Amino acid sequence: MSERQLIQGNEACARAALAAGCTFFGGYPISPSSEIAELLARELPKRGGVFIQMEDELASMGAVLGASLGGRRAMTATSGPGFTLMQEHLGYASLAEIPCVVVDVMRGGPSTGLPTSPAQGDVMQARWGSHGDRATVAVAPGSVQEVYTLTIEAFRLAETLRTPVAVLYDEVIGHMREGVVLHEPTSEELGLRSGPRGPFSPDFLPYEPDEKGVARVPDFGRGYRFHVTGLMHDERGYPTSDHVKVERLLARLERKVDAAVDAVAPEAYRLEDAKIVLVAYGIVARTARAAVDALRAEGVPAGLLRTRLLWPIPADALADAIGRADLVVVAEMNRGQWAFEVERLAGRHVQLAPYLRAGGSIITAEELVDHVLLASTKGATV
């Protein structure tokens, strides 16, 4: 299907899930993500899939992990308050290597916050919300079309890397309608789970990594007997406190998600000769792009690095984009989350002037232009 359809971000997400072969949704509706659950509740049963509304988000995540271990492509969708409740099981999924996609349509927080206003406040939560050194993948679409393509990509990454993948976008993208082409993904775009080498045998190792560092866990019910645990485990899947094995496991889990960096490249806009580099993602990258055009029209050499991947951080592309800059402006709808990461990678010679706002409205292009002009004339960190 190549015709453009006028659909909402959340609908694009649900359509992408169906196109990506998702057959299980376990969740608890919450604004501003509810349309995803609504559409999948209607569509999944028609296709032999399962939609289940659980009693809360803890249970939702448990249902998703169970379905995934049973071989389903499984997902849930939520917003900040629900994402908080899912963190426990997300940590479990990371360690036990259970694929799943978690969509977080971000609203203002903390707590119940601003239920129907946009925010980008869950960026660090996606990274560090669950305890321990959890490696994680999070994508950040910047348009309704990209909600579609990156949700499909999130399923591919989740399945091939056997890890939870978060799709983070804000309320405005969730509810915005744009023209979208709902293309059918190719088999490469869908990806396949890593599986066991051969039939079950007594020396079978479900957590033996394949060449990409991904465990070879079979789906439940295929005749393999194995153990899944949230304890540190060896390649047999049984608990271990052998510090060498634990260290190796944690390093492998961290290393395997690096594959996402190459898969979800950032977008460079007018960066070739840019001395002022804006860094943004999601809806803010849209207004930042308009700001770059306005600044260029005034003769200001501005450019934009729009990241589509928040975690793991695309460090090389970022360093490349900001390395030659005189001024770097990270713009995000929070009190400074990705801005900290950029600051960490920037080094001391780069002037940083993040533009941060979390009150529940979009950062406008005009605000960004004013901010950049002020920061660049001051020549000092604002």
Add this chain to the structure above:
Amino acid sequence: MSWRVDVRCTGSGGQGVALAAVVLAEAGLAGGFEVALTQEYGPEARGGASRADVVISDEEISNPQCGVPGILLALHDKAWRKFATGTPAVMASLASGATVAVVDRDRVVVDPATPGVLVLGFESVARDELRAKVVANMLAVGALGRLIARLDAELVETAVSTRSPGAFRELNVVAFRRGWAMMHDLLASPGAEEVSAGVAGARA
């Protein structure tokens, strides 16, 4: 030269401004344009002053936000007070001729001295002629469709039809045509043409 129009549809929750915006966006998309539609999702959409913004452009829409709109539709007085008289930038834009407001005189009290305003009676026509007050929003779609340059009447009509619930399909199409004619006649009247002449994306 790129072409872009920012349309803000406002009213009271339940008047159907969201559907009006969807129809306009769909017609723009069918016409080969880029479109972005954003709307308020809070309690306003259920009874307060509600808003839905449509951007239609012939190039990729970097900024999907409608700032000061080129075209402002007001179907209710509380929306007019919030999005026009209560917003100095919009009043200034109306005064400068960069914004044109389309206002339902049956529901909105407009100071006759306010510049940049085109006044039509959507609700009274819907109620008295079409015997259905609820189609006032489709009259407004017709009026806006006529006002937005480069929107094709047939494509808007198709969008009205496909986006209408079955029971209202025929009536909505009738209302759309009536609204289109209302704006057509209004623009032909003395002085009206100048109101929209300087507005980006509007047809005079």
